[in-house]
Amino acid sequence: MSATILATALAIAQLALVLAMAMAVVRMLRGPRAQDRVLALDALYLNCMLLLVTLGIRTGSVFFFEASLIIAMLGFVATVALAKFLMRGEVIE
Amino acid sequence: MTPMAEVPLWAAIPIAALLLIGAGLTFIGSVGLMRLSSFYDRIHAPTLGSSWGTAGIVMASMGYFSVLQGRPVLHEFLLGVFVTVTTPVTLTLLARAAVFRDRTEGNPDVPAREPLPPAAGAAPADGEPS
Amino acid sequence: MSRLFPYPVLAAGLVLMWLVLNGFTPGHLVLGVAVSIVAGVSMSALHPAKPRLRRWDRIPQLVAIVLYDIVRSNIAVAALILSNGRHGRRRSGFVEIPLTLRDPLGLAILAIIITATPGTAWMQYDARREEVLLHVFDLVDESAWVALIKGRYESLLLEIFE
Known part of the structure; x- marks a missing residue:
């Protein structure tokens, strides 16, 4: 019983997260401006991280936690660098 | 059988509910990201996913592994803290960059910054303070 | 030690x-x-400015207020997105708020609180004019937002930091 509930909720949640990632990709491709694309990339990173956490629940392995932590950190650094680039035209001054 | 069958029913229902709330909010945030019409509206959309979207899924994961292993598993909490602290930083930086770009192009969507009155400061406030 | x-x-x-x-x-x-x-x-070795906290006991109150507001505005923004912005009648806009808070750490925490709450985003702080530019997703009454930010968050942060 509880396995059915959990498996169904997981399937719905993962489907929602994959669709959320797809919509972020649509926004990234559509733009129209550079800041829209960076914002969409940030959302894509976040959704991907959440999808990895749900994958960890599905497989019952703690391994996915480390992967999602690294994705969260990479996403943060990447977005900060891109925002700085939008403002100054260069990352390292 | 998967380890999911070992979770008792009283724990499975709240875990499933938290998962659905978290994924649902993240989904709604992405719908907003795709459908809203201006950049400054869209910047509000991912905060849905980064606040309670993340909190719901992280709490579900914490609950699931705690019940499964019979001891409190808290390391996912760090993920929640990390996302809560970093997302506002990136969004603020991005908003600043967008305001700066729109102002230099003279975009009418953004309120222009009128120069300071001479008593408060000598230099006109047209540049970006670094 | x-x-x-x-x-x-x-x-x-x-x-x-x-x-x-x-x-x-x-x-x-x-x-x-x-x-x-x-x-x-x-x-x-980096010599960062040492933060000074005056009132530790107010921090739990601030955390509780922020968590409650985040839940509330999550629901509000999700409803607005799903109803297509009250069917096109939602108006968003910029609000300028004069601040009395000057402590850099306090300002950083205020920026994180405001941006982490769905529906409000911190755009830019002008240190010379001590004003912050916010973007509000569902702007009904500008003065209500000024009163909310100043009364609900800034007064507590002022007590904690200054």
């Missing part, structure tokens, strides 16, 4: 993070303390 732990809050946070990540064993406690000593000493 203060040479080993120049930033006690940072050191305690690092030890706690180490233990949460690796499990609560005596060996990891020793390792975590060692890591926090190295991090604290290397942090003091």
Whole structure:
């Protein structure tokens, strides 16, 4: 019983997260401006991280936690660098 | 059988509910990201996913592994803290960059910054303070 | 002691993070303390401004208010997106708010609170005019937002930091 509930909720949640990632990709491709694309990339990173956490629940392995932590950190650094680039035209001054 | 069958029913229902709330909010945030019409509206959309979207899924994961292993598993909490602290930083930086770009192009969507009155400061406030 | 732990809050946070990540064993406690000593000493080489907290006891109240507001505005923004912005009648806009808070850490925390709450985003702080530009997703009454930010968050942050 509880396995059915959990498996169904997981399937719905993962489907929602994959669709959320797809919509972020649509926004990234559509733009129209550079800041829209960076914002969409940030959302894509976040959704991907959440999808990895749900994958960890599905497989019952703690391994996915480390992967999602690294994705969260990479996403943060990447977005900060891109925002700085939008403002100054260069990352390292 | 998967380890999911070992979770008792009283724990499975709240875990499933938290998962659905978290994924649902993240989904709604992405719908907003795709459908809203201006950049400054869209910047509000991912905060849905980064606040309670993340909190719901992280709490579900914490609950699931705690019940499964019979001891409190808290390391996912760090993920929640990390996302809560970093997302506002990136969004603020991005908003600043967008305001700066729109102002230099003279975009009418953004309120222009009128120069300071001479008593408060000598230099006109047209540049970006670094 | 203060040479080993120049930033006690940072050191305690690092030890706690180490233990949460690796499990609560005596060996990891020793390792975590060692890591926090190295991090604290290397942090003091950067000479960051030491934050001064005046009222510790107000922090739980601030955290509770922020968590409650985040839940509330999550529901509000989700409803607005799903109803297509009250069927096209939602108006968003910029609000300029004069601030009395000047402490850099306090301002940083205010920026995080405002941006983490769905529906409001911190755009830019003008240090010379002591004004902040916010973007509000559902702008009905500008003066209500000014009163909300100043009364609900800024007064508490002023008590904590100044």
